[in-house]
Amino acid sequence: MSLLDVRDLSVVFQRRGERPFNAVDKVSFTVEPGQTVGLVGESGCGKSVTSLAIMGLLPKRGNKVSGEVLFDGADLLKLRPGDMRDRRGRDIGMIFQDPLSSLNPVIPIGVQVAEVLERHQGRDRKQALREARDLLDAVGIPDPQRRLSEYPHQISGGMRQRALIAIALACKPRLLIADEPTTALDVTIQAQILTLLKQLVDESGTALIMITHDLGVVAGLCDTVNVLYGGKVIERARRHELFAHARHPYTHGLLNSVPRLDSPRGERLHAIRGSVADNIPWTEGCAFAPRCDNVVDACLEGPPPLEPTATGGDLRCNNPVSEEVAAR
């Protein structure tokens, strides 16, 4: 049984006086124990909303969540709020994009780590703080004893993200969701944090959902990659398959828009034209059609289905990039 089995997860934003908006549209994917799965796409593709929906952190007002999120076989969406509270932080941890705003500015770091231990492991404050110090040490924060009583604004951005990782992994959850954990950090720190994350999940056997727009992050970390566009999974493949021959024109374009050191001199960087704002609704056809170089008539006759590929992945495209081009 998969650790996490997301089935037909949909999130509809319904704001008063506005058209309902399908932020996440029947997304399905699975995460095996200890596996690292990537959710990749541009901003607005629904990847963060997916993760918040799994965590049950979307505000009740204005959001309609449907589908199933099976964790160990139990549907998280059907849990009572109190039961979900018991699981968050214990079974599933989460790290967010901006480490400064994600830490409470008026509470010492130590307490922010310790409170999750107090909550889920029944530790008292003293014991929890002792363990918090060890956790800070484990995520590579120097002089952890002193950091316990310091405030978020007193430590560096990289250290803040390390502290957040310590919080998320404090109770040794079986699943960790990392939502763009390196986007807000300096380039030099990014690699350190990714290495740390990889090392920690490998050591503890924690499964990881890595949410990112950065294919470089995917390349170094993920076993399986789900590419999202307009709230739908459009391509799913094992990491090597994806990088070797991406079939969906969007994925293909993403890969080609990354500058490569080994590309022939003088070759122009390939860019995907337009922006996410040019999407058409999936009900009308393929959301990517307005930006697609491979568009054909079928792309405007309803949504293409997600179909298995020969290489064991899935693909939602009427006119995929041919094997030989993809393999270039």
Next chain:
Amino acid sequence: MLRVIVRRLLQLVVTLIALSALIFVWLRNLPGGPVDALLGERATPETRALLTKALGYDQPILVQYGKFMQRILTGDFGNSIRTGDPVTEVISRAFPATVELALTAMLIAVGLGVPLGYLAARWRGRLLDHLTVVGTLLGVSIPIFFLGYLLKDVFTQNIHWFPPSGRVSIGLDNTNITGFFVLDSLLTREFDATADALWHLILPAFTLATIPLAVIVRMTRASVLDVLNEDYVRTAEAKGLRQRTVRGRHILRNALLPVVTTIGLQTGALLSGAVLTEKVYNWGGLGTLITDSITGSRDYPILQALILLSALVFVVVNLVVDLSYAFIDPRVRVR
């Protein structure tokens, strides 16, 4: 930290000196001065000159100011023109009455305002929220002296719950130690007097609390709504913390920071409001003193002292609030 305090104190002194100079110059140089006010318009030039000399108004303005400052620094504000009593005495007689009223009003405003604002934010868009929003809008739109008359009419004329005016019932012989009647009677264990003083205090205090209450409710509500959207609240939820902990430790604590500043700024509204409220309820504090010193003859020594005093109170309260803020918010502490 110490440097901040010293700098703020210096700023305060400069502000007060500038203010005293401005008041001094203004009050002396404008028509309708104290001599005319005392003697009326038909006095002979001779009498006028005599009184001017007696009051020291014939000397150069700088000399007058120098003497004025000298006396202020020794705590001597001169005598009231109207009654002849020393200004310090007149003011210290009225001071406790106003402080008692203002403090009670502030207690009401904070005690009711913060919970109301918090609940309105938590139940945003529901009935309580709508009622609160409408209530705060009305609170800042209603002239408070009118509200005072309205409350007085309802609660003292129609239903006799509260006394219409004054600080104590006539004939009640309470011991006067500090001038704070509630405190005095508690100290001397004259509990009937405590009840009587509180009974007199309630209506005026509620009237005076109206505007600060409305402002604090709105501020708390807006602040809580802001904090609810903060990333660290999402982190707290992602940790699976109990709702109680999320609300108390992560939401309320951060949301109250800007409210603390608001409370300081409301001191001004309290002082302004006290002038009106005291007149409505015949309270006999500083507000009444101000009104009495302006209508009819202008009692300049009293006015000067009162204006300086209220500026001092306002600035000091805000200084204290700012400094205490530095202790609540670690981000300010290090600077």
Next chain:
Amino acid sequence: MTEPTTQAGAPAPRSSKEQASDAGRNRLSDRKKARLDELAQSTAAPGGVSLFRDAFRRLRRNPAAIVGAIIIALFVLVAIFAPLIAPHDPVQRFDALTDQLTPNNIAGPMDGFPLGSDELGRDLLSRLVYGSRQTLFVGVLATLIGLTIGVVLGAIAGAVGGWLDNILMRITDVMLALPALLLAITLVALASKSSQWTVIMAVAIVNVPIFARLLRGSMLAQRESDHVLAARALGVKQRSIVLRHMLPNAMTAVIVQATLTLSVAIIEAASLSFLGLGDPDRDRAEWGAMLGDAGVRYFEVRPELAYYPALAIIVVALGFTLFGEAMREAIDPKNRR
């Protein structure tokens, strides 16, 4: 790291090999192309909507703003057409009403006088209708004077900076150290006799430091902002940067504050009347004076003398506050989507 590169406009050039292989498969018919354009247009974000239009759109959808606007419009209309609406001359004393005046009685509603008499035997309704004019006059003038002085001082402080800024700000500090009503009282007390003008000036001056601080703060914030830096980099003269770029942006905040100040000004004028420092002209009908003077003096004889002007003040103050708050919300970048 930035988001994956996206470019509007023509498709990016591709390698010849790719183009050759795609050419045969790219068979999008014209009809479909048109459909595609149409769909893309209908879903694309409305581009190029100006900040102002965007704010106005949000204002129009806010019920509080609409209620506020209606109240303000009615108030102004009544003020303009007062002579047509009022049944009588507001100054004239009517025998039918004066006949019934005793220390313990003021006539209530009767034929021809729907709201009855005021304390001098004049028609209360007519005075209320005409009162809208004076109230509007006092409120608008006090606000405008305070705004003008404050804006000039604030703009100078914000644009020039340095020691001048320092001095101006210390002066506002001193003014702000005094509670508003106390400052107004002091100012009125400075004049030998109070008049309508002392009231207007006192209320105006109380608001000077608020506008000055507001404008200066906004100008300082903008001095560092990108569009001003860009203008400076392009070599635009200081004078026209201030006039063309900084002032117009700062003015939105000033307009919001002015709307809110209008309601405060009307209430402050009433408070001064209540303290005996208001307009002594008893012929002139102004709501604040009606409420603060006769209204409370005859509260036990005939409370309607207070109720009606109070109600008028509350409703109008509410209207300005609602509209001002709604404007503030509409221009707040936090609410921009």
